[in-house]
Amino acid sequence: MSDLNTLTIADARDKLRAGDITSVELTEACLNATAAAEKLNAVVHHTPDLAVEQAKAADARLKKGDAPAMCGIPLGIKDLFCTKGVASQAASAILNGFKPEYESTVSGQLFDAGAVMIGKLNMDEFAMGSSNETSTYGNVLNPWRADGNDTALTPGGSSGGSAAAVAADLCLAATGTDTGGSIRQPAAFVGITGLKPTYGRCSRWGVVAFASSLDQAGPMTKTVRDAAIMFQAMAGYDPKDSTSADLALPDFEAAITGDIKGKTIGIPKEYRMDGMPDEIEKLWADGRDMLQDAGAKIADISLPHTKYALPAYYVIAPAEASSNLARYDGVRYGHRAALGQGDGITEMYEKTRAEGFGDEVKRRVMIGTYVLSAGFYDAYYNRARRVRTLIKKDFEDVFAQGVDAILTPATPSAAFELGQEFDDPVQMYLNDVFTVTVNLAGLPGIAVPAGLDGKGLPLGLQLIGKPWEEGELLNIAASLEDRAGFVAKPAKWW
Amino acid sequence: MLDLTYETPKPKVIQGATGDWELVIGLEVHAQVASNAKLFSGASTEFGAEPNAQVAFVDAAMPGMLPVINEGCIALAVKTGLGLKAQINLTSAFDRKNYFYPDLPQGYQISQLYHPIVGEGEVLVDMEPGVARLVRIERIHLEQDAGKSIHDMDPNMSFVDLNRTGVALMEIVSRPDIRGPEEAAAYVVKLRQILRYLGTCDGNMQNGNLRADVNVSVCRPGDYEKYQASQDFSHLGTRCEIKNMNSMRFIQQAIDFEAKRQIALLEDGKTVDQETRLYDPDKGETRSMRSKEEAHDYRYFPCPDLLPLEIEQGWVDDIAATLPELPDAKKARFVADYGMTEYDAGVLTAELDSAVFFENVAQGRDGKLAANWVINELFGRLNKDDHPIDASPISAGQLGQIIDLLSDDTISGKIAKDVFEIAYTTGRDPAEIVETEGMKQVTDTGAIEAAVDQVMADNPDQVAKAKENPKLAGWFVGQVMKATGGKANPKAVNQLIAKKLGR
Numbered sequence: 001m002s003d004l005n006t007l008t009i010a011d012a013r014d015k016l017r018a019g020d021i022t023s024v025e026l027t028e029a030c031l032n033a034t035a036a037a038e039k040l041n042a043v044v045h046h047t048p049d050l051a052v053e054q055a056k057a058a059d060a061r062l063k064k065g066d067a068p069a070m071c072g073i074p075l076g077i078k079d080l081f082c083t084k085g086v087a088s089q090a091a092s093a094i095l096n097g098f099k100p101e102y103e104s105t106v107s108g109q110l111f112d113a114g115a116v117m118i119g120k121l122n123m124d125e126f127a128m129g130s131s132n133e134t135s136t137y138g139n140v141l142n143p144w145r146a147d148g149n150d151t152a153l154t155p156g157g158s159s160g161g162s163a164a165a166v167a168a169d170l171c172l173a174a175t176g177t178d179t180g181g182s183i184r185q186p187a188a189f190v191g192i193t194g195l196k197p198t199y200g201r202c203s204r205w206g207v208v209a210f211a212s213s214l215d216q217a218g219p220m221t222k223t224v225r226d227a228a229i230m231f232q233a234m235a236g237y238d239p240k241d242s243t244s245a246d247l248a249l250p251d252f253e254a255a256i257t258g259d260i261k262g263k264t265i266g267i268p269k270e271y272r273m274d275g276m277p278d279e280i281e282k283l284w285a286d287g288r289d290m291l292q293d294a295g296a297k298i299a300d301i302s303l304p305h306t307k308y309a310l311p312a313y314y315v316i317a318p319a320e321a322s323s324n325l326a327r328y329d330g331v332r333y334g335h336r337a338a339l340g341q342g343d344g345i346t347e348m349y350e351k352t353r354a355e356g357f358g359d360e361v362k363r364r365v366m367i368g369t370y371v372l373s374a375g376f377y378d379a380y381y382n383r384a385r386r387v388r389t390l391i392k393k394d395f396e397d398v399f400a401q402g403v404d405a406i407l408t409p410a411t412p413s414a415a416f417e418l419g420q421e422f423d424d425p426v427q428m429y430l431n432d433v434f435t436v437t438v439n440l441a442g443l444p445g446i447a448v449p450a451g452l453d454g455k456g457l458p459l460g461l462q463l464i465g466k467p468w469e470e471g472e473l474l475n476i477a478a479s480l481e482d483r484a485g486f487v488a489k490p491a492k493w494w
Numbered sequence: 495m496l497d498l499t500y501e502t503p504k505p506k507v508i509q510g511a512t513g514d515w516e517l518v519i520g521l522e523v524h525a526q527v528a529s530n531a532k533l534f535s536g537a538s539t540e541f542g543a544e545p546n547a548q549v550a551f552v553d554a555a556m557p558g559m560l561p562v563i564n565e566g567c568i569a570l571a572v573k574t575g576l577g578l579k580a581q582i583n584l585t586s587a588f589d590r591k592n593y594f595y596p597d598l599p600q601g602y603q604i605s606q607l608y609h610p611i612v613g614e615g616e617v618l619v620d621m622e623p624g625v626a627r628l629v630r631i632e633r634i635h636l637e638q639d640a641g642k643s644i645h646d647m648d649p650n651m652s653f654v655d656l657n658r659t660g661v662a663l664m665e666i667v668s669r670p671d672i673r674g675p676e677e678a679a680a681y682v683v684k685l686r687q688i689l690r691y692l693g694t695c696d697g698n699m700q701n702g703n704l705r706a707d708v709n710v711s712v713c714r715p716g717d718y719e720k721y722q723a724s725q726d727f728s729h730l731g732t733r734c735e736i737k738n739m740n741s742m743r744f745i746q747q748a749i750d751f752e753a754k755r756q757i758a759l760l761e762d763g764k765t766v767d768q769e770t771r772l773y774d775p776d777k778g779e780t781r782s783m784r785s786k787e788e789a790h791d792y793r794y795f796p797c798p799d800l801l802p803l804e805i806e807q808g809w810v811d812d813i814a815a816t817l818p819e820l821p822d823a824k825k826a827r828f829v830a831d832y833g834m835t836e837y838d839a840g841v842l843t844a845e846l847d848s849a850v851f852f853e854n855v856a857q858g859r860d861g862k863l864a865a866n867w868v869i870n871e872l873f874g875r876l877n878k879d880d881h882p883i884d885a886s887p888i889s890a891g892q893l894g895q896i897i898d899l900l901s902d903d904t905i906s907g908k909i910a911k912d913v914f915e916i917a918y919t920t921g922r923d924p925a926e927i928v929e930t931e932g933m934k935q936v937t938d939t940g941a942i943e944a945a946v947d948q949v950m951a952d953n954p955d956q957v958a959k960a961k962e963n964p965k966l967a968g969w970f971v972g973q974v975m976k977a978t979g980g981k982a983n984p985k986a987v988n989q990l991i992a993k994k995l996g997r
Contacts, residue, residue: 081557095557102551104558207559212798242800320798323592326601327555331654345652349594372592372793381795473953 002070002417005027005169009073011228012172016062016072023062023116025432026172027055030074030118031214034170034258039494041058042155042164044079045087045120045136054116061114067105067217069253070113070233076121076165077175078348081217082206088219090208092125093133094356095334104206105238106175115232118171125358126325127182128208130431133422142190142415143490146455149494153415153457156431157269162220167490173230177207179214180313181435188410188460191449191488194220195227195474195479196435198467200245200443201483211317212243214439222450224478228252231470242489247468253469256478261295262478266403271304271434273412280409280454287407287461290483291476300401303394306437307397308387309477313436314429315371315384320371321361322368329358363425392441399466404477408434410447412462434462444470445475449486458488495756506674506716510556510757515608515712517753518676518721519729520670523685526639526661526703527570533638533662534561534604541701545655553660555599558798563588567662567935568805570694571611571636572813574664577692577820580615580632580808587802588636592793596654605665607794611803617668617688618822619681623836625701625896627677630669639663664695670709675746675753682706687821690979691846705740710752711732712760726963731756732735732766736773736780748773752780804981818966824849832861847883848873854890867897871914888918895924908980909933936982939990942974945982949973960995967991 004026007015013200015021030047049076058072082088082100089095103111113118124136131154134343140160144167155164159176163186166174187194195218202217209215220229232253237246267288271460290299298309302460330336330352337351361417371380398406412433421428438445444467449459461480465473495889507516532539535550552559561681575582587609590602612634641659645652666685686704689695697704711731713721721729736752739745751773756766768791770779819827821843828839828849842852842865856864871894877888896917900910905928916927928934936942949970950957960966970991975982 054546058828082556090557098557100556100557100558204558205560208557209799240562242562243798254876321604323590323793323795326594327599329594329596330600331596332554332599333556345596369793372795374791374793377793377795467956 001116002171005033005074005172007172008222009070009172009229010171010223012073012350013069013071013229017063022029023055023058024052026050026072027074027118027441033168034118034165037170038154038494040164040170041121041138042120042122042140042161042170043076043211044091044212044326045159047086047117047119051116051118054111054235058114058116066168068113068233072116073114073172073173074116074118076112076119076162076171077107077117078159078162078177079120079123079173080127080177080208081175082208083107083117086117087120088208088251090126090138091123091137092356092358092361093136093335094328094353095104095357098334102206104238105203106207106208106234109236110175110230110233112115115233121159121165121174124158124160124182125361126208126321127158127177127179127215128360129157129362130181130185130428131416131418131421132157132186133418134358136358139317140164141418141494142354143494144415144457145490145493145494146457149455150416152206154189154418155413156189156411158182159186159194159220161188163178163192163194164191166190166220166222168494173219174227175217175234176220177210177215177217178310178439179210179216179317179438181432183218183220184445184462185411185431187447188449188458188462189415191458191486191490192220192222193224193227193449193477194218194447194472195231196438196445197235197470198245198444198477199439200243201235201444201470202469203241203244205238205240205373212324213320214313214317216439217407219255222445224474224481225253225256227446227448228256228474234255245468250471252471252474256475258475258479258482259295260291260476260479263295263296263404264299264402265291265400265476266299266301266305266398268301268306268406268408269305271408273433276415279414280412280459283451283459283461284407284409287480287484290480291407294440294479294483296464296476296479301398301401301403301406303391303398303437305387305390305394308431309391309437310429312391313432313440314367314383315380316388316440318364318368319381320368321370322365322372325357325361325365331355332442358406358487359426388440392436395437395441395443404466406464408462408464408473410462414455414457414459415454435442438464446473448477448481448482448484450484451486452488458486489493496538500624503621503625503627503673503677507715508712508753508757510575510761512761514715515713515757516718517674517749517755517781518670518713518718518731518733518783519672519749520709521668521672521678521681522709523666523668523682524705524707525689525697525792526664527567527636527662527664528693528695529564529567529570529662530568531564532660533564533567534638536741537660539661539776543657545653545656546691548657549645549659553599553656561604563803564662565802567636567802568611568972569663569813570939571634571816571933572805572810573692574666574689574694574730575612575634575687576810576814576817577694578612578615578617578666580631580634580635581613582805583609583611583613584805584810585609586611588797588800588919589794590797591784593790595643597639597643597656599641599656599660603638603799604797605638606635608796609802610779615680616683617686617700619672619677620840621677621680621809623840626679627673629671629681632667632669634664634666637663637665670711675749678708678749679746684821687844692819692820699740700744702740702841705738706745708736708739708745708749710736710756711766712748712753712756718970731760732768734766734768734780735770737770737783739773744773744775747775747778748780751778755780755997818846831857832865838865838869845883849888850996851890855893855897857894859894860901863897863901864894867893871911875914875918887921888914892924894915899924899928901952903937903983904928904934905922906935906980906984909935933981936978939986942978942982942986943990945974945977946970946987946994949977964995970995
């Protein structure tokens, strides 16, 4: 059987369990696809030997009938996850040569469930970016191109490598992390599904921290069902992460019933931005109609503090990042600058961090340091925290009014050209305009591919759910996916 | 009721060229929590391990590692708060204090700036019998200790030992209620004593497990009372903070020097700059470490890796039920129950082990006699050997035996001291020593009389002189004691000699 790498998790699972295919075959198909896709620059640390070893072990489990859903499924792991004995650099030069002696809880749970790792995936440095252009490994190329145009496009960021790898069928799915939209925006840019779970659902232990109160790991998959299957293995309480929630997990795949009759979908008026492209407007309206067709009720709602979300996010996230990244000092691991005669500890810090961090990371560390500094703390950080509380309350209010989920565009545009926004940080930050509110409120959000724009590029819609109600969110997302019938694939050029 | 009334000591006054000055002192004491594991990791806190042998991934700030609160440390902090009669905050939170240093791997210390676990409490600082200063505690918060940078092992390199990194510290912050160098030292002594009674900090100052930052300012007589009335700090002088003191003697010396330095500045028409200073014990002076302008901007903010810490009143009550009798109560009880002086009670309760030892000796015996023996004989001997009480070669039971032998006239007071010395050096039982060595007091008047007669017969001239001058009777007593190897009952000897000399 050819093209095993194009299977979904659900299909592969069934074939593996039925004995129609082996994990080794499936894994080799992915490794071959990966080897042939170097141009995309999605996979930055290849682990073929480990993958085959894991696949063999998975086949043994499958043979014994002891096979969880993820058993034998080849995955890509974002470079932000610490993977034992495998380079884990957060796409930063400051972590050059760093190979952790521990396995992140999330990747560990996936491997315990029998999943196979084909390699580590490219991303924006320390997950800071919306175009995957801040990576020390160089940018990722989006497998999609506009019709009749060879211009290189961004896969989005920060989980750009994950998005490109899944869209190009290099692996069946990938892990991502989402601090302000880093799963959902790239998923939308490459036409796949990306789930950002409720804050506290997936352990952050062993995931390199960007902004601790916002970071959340999640699955990036070809379908909504696959997201449910993979999420099941990633989620769960972890006593090693104090912010992880001690809640039992429902069966997320079983929550996908196809029935959303009577569910109320909110359409927030504040997400209708000035200058929003007509195509995005139309996609949003189409999504609304699709859900209505599926039996949902549509309610126009207001989330009045939405406009303050982006500025609040760009205070809180850099503030936490400035502190979280202080540990990269050249003392214990990673890069240490060569020192000159007479250089002391201060020079070591300055040179190491100047050489090791890229411009975007430096920018955010400086912003974060500034907003936390004496005399500015109240004006920026504390005010941003108050805004965050209000944004959270906006959502609580509409959920209390009976709204089950909220439909918004996932991104303000389709994938843009590489370099197009790189020199304009504010323009780049606007990519997160529809997604950051979800992180600030700690809610689950999912991006679902819903159509193509006039140039043949994928566009996504976002559904926002109630806290801890990922099951319901996935069910509604599956209905949207079903009605949208998005089946397009990028034409292979790489 | 225990009598805990006391008078307030007079503040220390320093005479300057322009008049009198008073001191105002507040302390921040850093006490290492006596937990087995660190505040946010399972790594051991044991002292003296090989460098970097006790370091968890999170202590070394490896990427993606997260802190998890050690419940044991919280319990010990709560116990400390209860021991200082302080308010326990059922909700507290951890903040990050950001600064760069090689022995601070995270680049921040996790501390509790905004919401400490313990609020206001108090410490009664004994100065002399009947005189004590009540020092208010402002707060106690938990924080991580830093590691150790070692700069003198290599000419070109510095080394870092992270064993201490992440060990839990309690920072116990006093109000500026301390009014002199002696009071400051006495405050640390008392605080250390309470912590050791509670078992929440071992108080080992040499290892740095208890150290103090001392804030010192000077003001004119009357200014402090204005501050007290209004709690308005503007009545007080500008303070300097002397960092990291780990000796009572140096604390006093540093405060004394610092107060005089500030007074000299003020009398010279200059101002005191608020700054952090270090004490140099070799030169006996403080010197500037960093000024207010150079002070770090620590950029405190709530640690996003930890949720606010919520504890329940029931849990606090359970801890309260385990509180031991504390020094003030024990001291008052010793005075009341054993009839000893406040001074002696203070000596016996200084260390919990001493108090326990004493009570074992005193049980069923005369308390005052037991106190005398423990303080004068035992403590004296232990001090000579530089032994702590828990290394005493003589047990409480053995010391009790000596007191029993003395009380029932089996041995004399002088012999008792010999028995003590033998028991102390050999570990033998006093009763056995007295038996084996034939040290029993001779109370048989017949035997004593024979000895008296023999001495008188041998010294007829002395007998004649003594009959004229009764003061010479003592000479005979000495001779008889000598002849009986010190075992004759001195009272009986005295009586017999007086009778024979015809008095």
